[in-house]
Amino acid sequence: MAASDGIRSDDSLHILVIEDERKLADAIGQGLAESGYQVTIAHSGEAGLKEVRNHAIDVVLLDLLLPRQGGLETLRELRRCGYKMPVLILTSKGSIEDRVRGLDAGADDYLIKPFAFPELLARVRALHRRVTPSSNSVLQLGDLRMDVGGRTATRGGELLDLTGREFDLLEYLLLNSGTVVSREMVARDVWKTTVRYTSIANVIDVLIARIRRKIDDRFPMKLIHTVRGVGFVLRIDEERK
Numbered sequence: 001m002a003a004s005d006g007i008r009s010d011d012s013l014h015i016l017v018i019e020d021e022r023k024l025a026d027a028i029g030q031g032l033a034e035s036g037y038q039v040t041i042a043h044s045g046e047a048g049l050k051e052v053r054n055h056a057i058d059v060v061l062l063d064l065l066l067p068r069q070g071g072l073e074t075l076r077e078l079r080r081c082g083y084k085m086p087v088l089i090l091t092s093k094g095s096i097e098d099r100v101r102g103l104d105a106g107a108d109d110y111l112i113k114p115f116a117f118p119e120l121l122a123r124v125r126a127l128h129r130r131v132t133p134s135s136n137s138v139l140q141l142g143d144l145r146m147d148v149g150g151r152t153a154t155r156g157g158e159l160l161d162l163t164g165r166e167f168d169l170l171e172y173l174l175l176n177s178g179t180v181v182s183r184e185m186v187a188r189d190v191w192k193t194t195v196r197y198t199s200i201a202n203v204i205d206v207l208i209a210r211i212r213r214k215i216d217d218r219f220p221m222k223l224i225h226t227v228r229g230v231g232f233v234l235r236i237d238e239e240r241k
Contacts, residue, residue, distance in 0.1 A: 013128060014038040014056060018048035018074065019063040019090065028061065031117050037124075045074030052078065057085055059127055061120075064091040064102070072105050079106035086127035090115075103188055110184070119180075126179045139174040142236050144215060144223060146174055155215050165190075166211050169204075173211075173224070173234040182231035208232055 015032055019025035020043050029039045040055065042048035045066045051057065060078070064071035075087060086108040091098070099110050109123055137149040146153040151167060153160045162170065172190050173181065183201045191200065212224045225233050 012038070013058045014040065015059045015061060015124065016040050016042065016048060016051055016055075016057045017061045018042045018045060018066065018071070019061070020044060020066050021063070028117075028120070031120075032124075035121055045069035045071065045077075048074060049077060049081075052083055052085075057083075059124055060085060060087045061124075062087055062089050062107075064089060064093060064098075072101060075102070075105045075107060088120075088123055088127060099184060103184065108188075122179045126176045126181075129175055139171065141174060141177050141223065141234060142221065143219075144174070146171060153215075156219060158218075160214050162211070162214065166207055166214075169207050170211055170215070173232065177234045180227050180231050180233045185231070 015037050017025055017028050017032070017039060019028065019041070022043065025041050025043065029041050032039045040051050040057070042051050046069055048060070048062070052060070062071050062075060066074065069077075071089065071091070075089075078087065087106065088109045088111060089102045089107045090111050090113060091102075092113045102110055108127055111120060111123055137147060139146040139148060143156045144153070145155075148171060153162055153167065153170060168190050169186065172186065183204050186204050187200050191204075208224065208226075212222075216222045216224055222237060223234055225235060225237070227233055
């Protein structure tokens, strides 16, 4: 499992991996450690909860199919005890129903096995950004600039006419720039709900299309990209720079 994606992490970040498959747990732990993270591994839900109680954990990577106390039960116990750190579920169970159950139990994100390690690193970075207060209220990607405090956004110096929800969605894409976000993630983090009904997914698609027209149509460099079957990503297309 290749660990390097060219981006070093904050070495103060402490990640707990709760995974009963020891070879996979060791591979994930080694990759995270080589990427600069502090890592603790637990092979059961009970052991994972003990680590959370005894150490300052920043992010939890949680397998669902654990022996005895399952992953969802472990997650619910974690939230019942008041722990707020982001939890990324790692599982081979990828149906919509399974994802909804995980999100409803308190998960922050979902990654289906098998996965590419660079994607795992990107998800960890995205989760950490969401819970880390920013000292700078200005977000920027290329010539796209957003003043979060002033609720204004420009591209190429031109003011963008965004509705409140469009602004919130574009802010979310900027906060997660370079990372593919799914409709489920957008629904959870921007709408504060889950994608239970097609109507929510349709609303998200409509808003993405509107934002794309406003920030991309008049510019040769396109920033919003659709990843078929996965979601959306805000990035600079290096091949067309």
